[in-house]
Amino acid sequence: MNNFKFFLLLGSFTLVTSYKIETSPISDNNTRNYKIIGGTSASEGSFPYQILLQELGQFSCGGSFIIVNGTHFVLTAAHCVINVPTSILSVVAGEVDRYKVSGNEQTRRVTRIIMHPKFGKHDLVNDIALLVIDKPFTVNSYVSPIPLPKQGQTTTGEVIVTGWGLTSIFFRTRTRLLQKVRLTILDDNPCRLLYLVPFQWIHSSMLCAGKLVGGSDSCDGDSGGPMKAVNGGYLAGIVSWGTICAFPLQPGVNTEVSHYIDWIEQEARTV
Secondary structure, eight states, rough: OOEEEEEETTTTTEEOOOOSSOOSOOOOOOOOOOOOBBBOOTTTTTSSTTEEEEEEEEEEEEEEEEEEEEEEEEEEEHHTTTOOOGGGEEEHHHSSSSSSSSSEEEEEEEEEEEOTOOOOTTTTTTTOOOEESSOOOSSSSSSSSOOOOTTTTOOOSSSEEESSSSSSSSSBBSBBOOOOEEEEEEEEHHHHHHOOOOOOOOHHHHHHEEEESSSSSSTTTOTTTTEETTTOOOOOEEEEEETTOTTTTEEEEEEEEEGGHHHHHHHHHOO
């Protein structure tokens, strides 16, 4: 991992690394990627909106299937697709076991990447991108969209994050099964106090989620994937960044989708 950062924690300096940032096509033996920590395996059809992003057919990030004005899109993190040629990017819906063909998978080519024009690749502000696909998905019990929140809607309480990658930062073998974990939303101000990181800040367009005691978290490889609000069932966040995965007092930081509904709808009208 690169992009080292220092932060002040409980009065001492601790070296940590930023994560959830994919800068090149990823293979199964690339140890920069981690997955949900402290989670459990998902069953077929339990998260039908979950998308797997591929670069040259290799898993790279997560995403969410959404429908805007009747058109099918994939919503993901901008850092997952920055500098990635559209020609090598594809998305898979209906996937749970990455090594087994269940017959529920639907693969689509990405024909256009719409990144937020003010995405900050250093501070990960506006870490959101809309992917246009070559043809609509066939909606069924294994592939269906997740609802979007209203512009400015506030999310509180518990959320569910899903994705693929490692189960531990110590044992670097990657799972084949989609993982899920239930986390709790943390208010912005307490999260800002926990992230005293030079050149990195918790903005109002970000949403912190985790467990203060650690042990459960999203991590590298979950980038771009969905964070669903338990109360309401809508797409509350997009996995974006953090420090040490599942570390106490270091919750994961997500793009708050409700901050971007107007932007999503505006860009969808251009397709």
